[in-house]
Amino acid sequence: MSDKTKADAPNGAKDRPGPSRRTVLAGGAVAAGATALSFPYVSRGLAAESLKFWQFYAPGGGVATQSKWFEDMAKSWNDSHDVKVELVYVPNNAYMDGTKLPTAFASGAGPDLFIISPGDFLRYYNGGVLLDLTPFIDKAAQDDLFPGVIANRMVDGKIYGLPMEVEPMAMYYSVDAFNEAGLTEKDVPKTWEDLLTVGKKLTTDKRFGVLFETAPGYYQNFTWYPFLWQGGGDIQSKDGKSAFNSPAAAQALKFWQDAVNMGVSPRKVLGGGGWDVVPNLASGYCAMQNVGIWAISQLHENAPNFKYGVFKLPTPPGGKYVTVGGGWAFVANAKGKNPKAAGEFCAWALGSMSPDSIERVVDWCTKAKSDMPPRKSALEKGKEAYSKGFLKVFADDIYPGARAEPRVPPPVYKAISDAIQACQLNGQKPEEAAAAASQQIDAFLAGYKGAPIL
């Protein structure tokens, strides 16, 4: 204590060593305040103005350019707008298959902005939390979106999600594995039968010939749909009833079953799953892998020396080439704290005719990731990238046969998933599995009142 404070101090406190009671109380108050602020709900309340944008492209993730793209986008918006956007990262598995997003919405604390795949569209649309983005998107920009891509994000002519990418599925193969087996590019399979025959030649005691996803989930269904469509099958018929009990469905189920029964395909995959190309194809666990366009950037970043080729999905006898185009879309929470600003952000980021918005889509699809663009202008602007390498193969051969990933409610997804699993891994007769799934789908559709299934 200084002499002055000593003199001013009340009786009895003058000679007490150490901090005064007031100092201790003040220090305590600061500490309590700091502790309280560290609680998420308090700091969240104070920072209520910013829009929270949940996604899974975290810094330090699989591909650095992807998180950078998100950061640049947020910075660019924040530099020019009063309502700020804050990126919130959720681990990939927790986002796609976890409790984070569902519990947030169940407790009325859903994010203002988030990304969803077509597989989850109906769940959130039917829940009434997807904002109609149409008023925020210019007519010219609406016309700029490929109709086949935007269709499964629309209900009654209104747009509820702005796609950032289109991710068609294809087959990748290891050039070294082909060489070892005495195969060349000419041996690339064109039919299902070819695929199994070539797969058999590529199978060794340490390697599988061809890999399809084996874990049950939305992703497995997504990868299986093209094989259903190629034989003319579908999930729902035009009269609104199940179309799943069909020879095409049984044929597609049998195709994956045969691959496992012949020992050509594994029953378990490595890494994060069948979408993960480095631990499966590049590591030598399989010689061919059924995976999407994103694998180009995965291999470029994480296995740059791996030699591979890409070919379009083979077809069944009498079938027609079709692949599936998935991809994620920006959506805004209609029950968020500032839906108008969230809608404006989505349109500004991906759905405006401004050069920045188009460039952003091009950057995401050709630099941050390796995807096909959901917009005509972006395809035109990025034509150089799509005129060479594997992106050209996708642009010229694979993408033209793409059909949008179906949006299905969870019970329909589960019925199809159970049929795939039962045939692929549990030896059930494909016709029986297709009939059982169809019965479940019909039972559900009879009482379904949500948006149309596409």
Next chain:
Amino acid sequence: MPAARKAAGFRLSSRQREWIAGYLFVAPDAIGLLIFVGAPMLLSLSLGFFSVSGFGEYSFVGLANYRRMLGDPLFWQSLKVTVFYVVMLVPALYVCGLGLALLIQADTRFNGFVRTLLFMPQTVSLVVVGLVWQVLLIDKIGLLNRLISALGVGGFSWLGDPRLALIMVVVISVWFLMGFYMLIFLGGLQDIPREYYEAAKIDGAGPVASFYRITLPLLRPTSFFVLLVSTVTAVCGSQTFDLVYIMTRGGPANTTSLAIFYVYQQAFLFNEYGYAAAMASVLVVVLMLITVLLFMLTRGGRFTYD
């Protein structure tokens, strides 16, 4: 002095002070249990009577969720898988926990080291455990397949074959949990007076007779605890969910879809919170019945040795 007399009027007897102190000591735990276990259980129970959209809409449906359960083959499949899991896991944990405790009960430095090793899995995150085992058990190139291929056997898909996947989940659960139950049994074994064994030895009893006549009977309180806790753990322990979630996602073909995993799927993947809560309530009731039954069989967990 009147003030002093007044103060003396509030003085508590030592018995009352002890009584208050006892309740104060128990209070934090009891309050915590009520808030974090009791209240959520009651809420979950009541949620089972509602249809919950997952987006803030609740509508009362009475027993509809329970009726739906009766006709849901996947719910019955998950119960069947859970029963198989419990029937395999609980005895395996009992035998492994007790066996290991008997092997390393002597207080030597080497045994101390082995105890630490056996307890180690408990210190590792279940996610890491699941991921590591997944790689060890992978088709063709996994460590286990490579080891047995040296013996001329091979080609197993430990986690992808419906006949093997649940067994492997049990094996990994046992590997993860047995260190914990070994410690419980070690505590029980150390409570048995050495004199009993010495007397038995003098009377000519061998190790097997000593085990059946002394060790097992005197371990009854420990065995009761182990059986009760391991049954609850098998139905809804963290390893039950985490290992399945990481390694199999309930597959192949729902053969590892344990009830707790199916509840999770219905709640968080299908947004059927009401239905999931109803199923969770059924699990709670079944576990309570098992607990009551065990307590009744052991007269409230009390054991006599006459």
